[in-house]
Amino acid sequence: MSDETAPAMDYETHESTYEGFINFxxxxxxxxxxxxxxxxxxxxxxxxxxxxxxxxxIATLVASGIGMALGEKGWVPPTVVFALTGVLCILLV
Incomplete structure (x- = not known):
């Protein structure tokens, strides 16, 4: 038995939640x-x-927080820290 009084899906909220999940x-x-x-x-x-x-x-934690605040391009700050850490690994290990 179908319920004709069910509200329609809120696609705008669904899309924003999905984008947030992908960003995270x-x-x-x-x-x-x-x-x-x-x-x-x-x-x-x-x-x-x-x-x-x-x-x-510590820089990773800070960059991840900044990335979460940036939104769609939030992957950039943690990636910069990742590249710097990789260079340090090559030089120090």
Whole structure:
């Protein structure tokens, strides 16, 4: 038996929720990859690598927060931090 009084789906809200989920997924993926690079610095680097690992870990948290606030292009700040952490891994490990 169908219910004729059910409200229609709110497509605008659905689309904005989907875009938010995709944005969060992009930022989260880059943040997790950056955490893996920080773990490499912690495990295989010397004292300076551990210090830079902590700095880049904090930078990842800040960049992820900024990325969530930016919206659609929010993946850019965590990606920049990821690239810098990768360069540090190459130089220090």
């Amino acid at each position: 997924s992009k930022i989260g993926t880059v943040a997790v990859l950056n955490i893996v690079l920080c773990l490499i610095l912690f495990a295989f680097g010397g004292t300076s690598a551990v210090v830079f690992g902590w700095l880049m870990l």
